[in-house]
Amino acid sequence: MEQTKPQVFIRTHFDLCTGCSLCKTACSMHVFGGYNPNKGMLIIRHLWENLAHIPVVCQQCQNPMCMKVCPVKAISRDETTQAVVIDQNKCISCKLCSQYCALGVIHRDPETQKAYKCDLCQGDPQCVQVCPFEALELVHEQKHNGE
Amino acid sequence: MAQSYMNKILHINLSKGSFHHFEPPAWMRDDYLGGKGWGARMLLDIVPENADPLGPENALIFLTGPLTATPAPAMRACVVTKSPLTNAFLDSYFGGYFGPEIKYAGYDALIFTGRSTAPVFLQIDHNGPILVPARDIWGQDAIKGNQSIKSKLSDENFKIATIGPAGENQVPFALICCETNRQAGRGGAGAVMGSKNLKAIALKGDKLVKIHDQNMFNLALKKANKEIFNSLDCQGLMATGTAGSVEFANETGLIPSKNFSDGTSPLAAKLGDKGQSKKLWLSRSACFGCPIACSQMGAVRTGRYASFVSDIVEYETAAMLGTNLEIGDPRAVAHLNRLCDELGIDTISAGACISFAFEAAEKGLLKSTDDLKLEFGNAGAAADLIEMIAHKKGPLGKLLSQGVKRAAQELGPGAEPLAMHVKGMEMPAWGPRGIPGMGLAYMTADRGACHQRGFPAGYEATGMEWKGKPVKALELEGKAELVFSLQNYLAGTDCLVKCDFGAMGVSPETYALLLSAATGSEIEASFFDELGERIWNTTRIFNLREGMDIKDERLPRRFVEEPLPSGPHKGHRITEDDMKYLIKDYYQIRGWDENGRPTPETLEKTGVRLDKKFKL
Numbered sequence: 001m002e003q004t005k006p007q008v009f010i011r012t013h014f015d016l017c018t019g020c021s022l023c024k025t026a027c028s029m030h031v032f033g034g035y036n037p038n039k040g041m042l043i044i045r046h047l048w049e050n051l052a053h054i055p056v057v058c059q060q061c062q063n064p065m066c067m068k069v070c071p072v073k074a075i076s077r078d079e080t081t082q083a084v085v086i087d088q089n090k091c092i093s094c095k096l097c098s099q100y101c102a103l104g105v106i107h108r109d110p111e112t113q114k115a116y117k118c119d120l121c122q123g124d125p126q127c128v129q130v131c132p133f134e135a136l137e138l139v140h141e142q143k144h145n146g147e
Numbered sequence: 148m149a150q151s152y153m154n155k156i157l158h159i160n161l162s163k164g165s166f167h168h169f170e171p172p173a174w175m176r177d178d179y180l181g182g183k184g185w186g187a188r189m190l191l192d193i194v195p196e197n198a199d200p201l202g203p204e205n206a207l208i209f210l211t212g213p214l215t216a217t218p219a220p221a222m223r224a225c226v227v228t229k230s231p232l233t234n235a236f237l238d239s240y241f242g243g244y245f246g247p248e249i250k251y252a253g254y255d256a257l258i259f260t261g262r263s264t265a266p267v268f269l270q271i272d273h274n275g276p277i278l279v280p281a282r283d284i285w286g287q288d289a290i291k292g293n294q295s296i297k298s299k300l301s302d303e304n305f306k307i308a309t310i311g312p313a314g315e316n317q318v319p320f321a322l323i324c325c326e327t328n329r330q331a332g333r334g335g336a337g338a339v340m341g342s343k344n345l346k347a348i349a350l351k352g353d354k355l356v357k358i359h360d361q362n363m364f365n366l367a368l369k370k371a372n373k374e375i376f377n378s379l380d381c382q383g384l385m386a387t388g389t390a391g392s393v394e395f396a397n398e399t400g401l402i403p404s405k406n407f408s409d410g411t412s413p414l415a416a417k418l419g420d421k422g423q424s425k426k427l428w429l430s431r432s433a434c435f436g437c438p439i440a441c442s443q444m445g446a447v448r449t450g451r452y453a454s455f456v457s458d459i460v461e462y463e464t465a466a467m468l469g470t471n472l473e474i475g476d477p478r479a480v481a482h483l484n485r486l487c488d489e490l491g492i493d494t495i496s497a498g499a500c501i502s503f504a505f506e507a508a509e510k511g512l513l514k515s516t517d518d519l520k521l522e523f524g525n526a527g528a529a530a531d532l533i534e535m536i537a538h539k540k541g542p543l544g545k546l547l548s549q550g551v552k553r554a555a556q557e558l559g560p561g562a563e564p565l566a567m568h569v570k571g572m573e574m575p576a577w578g579p580r581g582i583p584g585m586g587l588a589y590m591t592a593d594r595g596a597c598h599q600r601g602f603p604a605g606y607e608a609t610g611m612e613w614k615g616k617p618v619k620a621l622e623l624e625g626k627a628e629l630v631f632s633l634q635n636y637l638a639g640t641d642c643l644v645k646c647d648f649g650a651m652g653v654s655p656e657t658y659a660l661l662l663s664a665a666t667g668s669e670i671e672a673s674f675f676d677e678l679g680e681r682i683w684n685t686t687r688i689f690n691l692r693e694g695m696d697i698k699d700e701r702l703p704r705r706f707v708e709e710p711l712p713s714g715p716h717k718g719h720r721i722t723e724d725d726m727k728y729l730i731k732d733y734y735q736i737r738g739w740d741e742n743g744r745p746t747p748e749t750l751e752k753t754g755v756r757l758d759k760k761f762k763l
Contacts (some may be wrong), residue, residue, distance in 0.1 A: 020433035036355050036356060049327065050442075051429060
């Protein structure tokens with residue numbers, strides 16, 4: 001039985017999330033060098049007047065539509081981390097990737113207009129590290145062909 | 148230099164509808180840091196003497212601190228204004244998500260002056276600030292108003308502060324509801340906002356908050372979080388929020404029962420964490436950047452009050468609208484809490500006004516009607532009174548909407564002993580008869596009866612050590628020094644702007660480390676005490692200038708004349724002589740003369756530089 005590479009992604013536990021947004025600030029610091037949860041790559045949906053918080057993070061899809069729609073092949077899978085990554089140097093700001101992201105987790109920077117997304121922080125996601133509530137978890141999922 | 152200030156203050160003149168932004172002067176950063184310090188100095192310098200708190204000349208100032216909007220654990224923001232309830236300095240703090248958004252929108256502070264001719268809200272996003280007509284939202288409750296603005300702007304991501312009908316009607320203890328359900332509760336900042344015809348502020352920013360030394364900041368963050376997770380107080384808050392204090396305050400005889408006539412209540416067990424967790428709680432929620440998450444979210448699912456989402460019923464609310472009114476069903480208290488939040492009034496002052504009315508009716512000073520039975524335990528009447536207060540409805544609504552001090556003055560001398568307040572601000576839920584240090588903290592707090600400007604109760608009720616010696620509850624000696632020290636440190640760290648709950652874990656050394664790393668200034672742990680002392684002198688000058696009478700630096704008569712009927716400190720009261728001793732000692736330690744006035748030497752020593760002036 002042939003083994004494929006493990007799928008690596010961040011699993012969310014909404015039942016543990018308190019909405020504190022430390023994940024989003026850690027993300028904006030990693031990507032842009034400053035704190036602002038509005039500029040993080042993940043989002044939190046606050047439901048029912050804060051009775052529930054649903055964190056939404058890029059799942060590094062096995063079938064990444066963002067990658068398929070990119071007209072300039074700026075999106076690819078990183079061989080080392082298995083993350084789906086955007087090369088901002090190639091990005092032409094066409095917005096197609098964010099339009100076809102079902103989870104709405106591709107971020108467009110208002111300054112540069114370039115697309116940004118979760119790159120798993122080169123394999124050590126800061127959001128997972130800073131979450132005090134263990135609502136985010138880095139998962140390596142080994143799948144076998146035919147299963 | 149990258150540092151955690153945005154280096155920009157926005158002044159909004161509502162009379163002219165104009166905006167003006169400027170850099171905060173360096174001396175303000177050096178002398179007052181941010182948050183409370185900035186607010187204290189700005190108020191002193193920009194609000195003219197004897198200004199009407201509800202007039203256009205009063206300023207309404209939203210302030211962040213150098214650690215607000217960073218991941219430094221448990222940071223908040225504050226609003227500072229001249230209070231319509233006390234006619235004195237007012238600072239009111241709020242967690243949640245609105246505070247940090249002020250910085251993400253690009254500002255350290257927002258200063259409102261003047262009065263708009265018609266209702267408006269302020270909107271700030273990447274296009275800058277604009278004032279938007281709000282006639283269609285005026286009249287809506289504080290929670291509905293938030294949702295309406297999001298719909299109007301077609302964007303759920305705005306962080307919004309609103310007032311409810313009570314703020315619009317200028318009830319002097321109206322609050323500002325800050326996203327989400329975090330109230331700038333005490334002292335009537337909501338009434339000032341209403342007087343300016345400002346319904347709301349909606350912010351969505353894309354500016355980054357930068358750090359001077361990121362490596363050092365990361366180390367400090369690790370240290371701060373470790374201190375929080377190792378703190379028993381913080382662990383308690385993680386488990387049960389402030390609801391955990393209900394049974395503690397009952398056991399120690401500090402909880403208000405029947406308008407503070409007693410200090411214990413058989414209802415405490417039902418209203419505390421055990422009762423609430425059974426009837427209400429479902430999940431936890433945190434303010435921005437907080438690892439404590441003291442908020443236990445819940446819902447009233449069944450019964451006559453069903454159904455609505457309820458935040459935790461905080462200790463103050465559980466006591467003031469619960470035990471204090473002899474209402475023992477946590478769902479009923481959650482309902483009253485929700486009404487106050489929607490209508491936009493402070494639950495502490497509301498509780499004191501209602502218990503005042505109930506007791507006044509018992510004493511024959513107010514009359515019940517067929518529709519409104521003013522009696523302890525009547526949750527329906529409490530709900531009706533909250534509505535009447537918020538809308539200033541009928542003679543009783545008008546009477547109580549002024550707060551207990553003015554209501555008692557109007558009702559006549561028989562009502563005065565029932566008015567539980569200091570300097571016009573209603574008492575919070577920690578009766579001081581067995582803990583005179585707490586009494587002194589109330590007598591001297593800059594905004595009137597407040598438990599958050601110094602909380603010696605934590606030492607007195609538990610015998611916790613202060614400077615290596617256990618604090619004895621009933622002793623008077625040393626209490627002034629304890630109050631002085633606690634007040635200074637809290638004011639100093641209220642410039643960051645810290646949350647009191649985070650401060651139960653994070654040490655002064657670690658706050659100094661976080662601040663040094665964030666701003667690039669070299670700061671020692673003792674800095675906060677020195678800064679706090681400067682602030683207490685600054686707010687003191689303001690309050691004296693505005694006519695504060697030191698004869699009002701005393702406790703309500705009940706605590707002085709009636710011995711506590713039950714609890715471990717049964718039989719105790721704080722006598723006139725006790726108060727005299729405490730206040731004399733306190734003035735001396737503060738370096739104030741016998742009239743409570745800072746001497747010129749004290750001002751110089753504490754660094755209050757009156758030759759400087761903050762200008763708009």
